[in-house]
Amino acid sequence: MNHAELPNQNSTSGDIKATGNYTLATGLKSPRTLRLRRYRRYRELAIRNQAAGKLDSAQRCLEKAILISTNLVGRDNTAVVADLEHLALLMQAQGKHVVSRALFERVKRVRASA
Secondary structure, three states: OOOOOOOOEEOOOOEEOOOOOHHHHHOOOOHHHHHHHHHHHHHHHHHHHHHOOOHHHHHHHHHHHHHHHHHHHOOOOHHHHHHHHHHHHHHHHOOOHHHHHHHHHHHHHHHHHO
8 A cells, every 4th residue: 555545544443544654755744744743743642632621722633633533534534523423422521512512413413324
């Protein structure tokens, strides 16, 4: 698989994994790999902030992770949908029920079409 193809989803972790041999060919990290690392960092920070009770910070980090992953794999990818569901639960915990409901509806629509 070359670096121009979309990454596969790792079904056991719900995460996205990098593919390709850009690093071997150039000796540098590919822009895609760097974006993937940034996605993982934001996602991890969101989980840590949520565990620490910093729900606003968790929300911002998760929104950034979703933006990056959407640009990497598309808005209907299962990893993006899982992160949207996480964001919906986070919004619900903050009492933002209107936004939470809209996110849950989007998750439901995407899963129904898959």
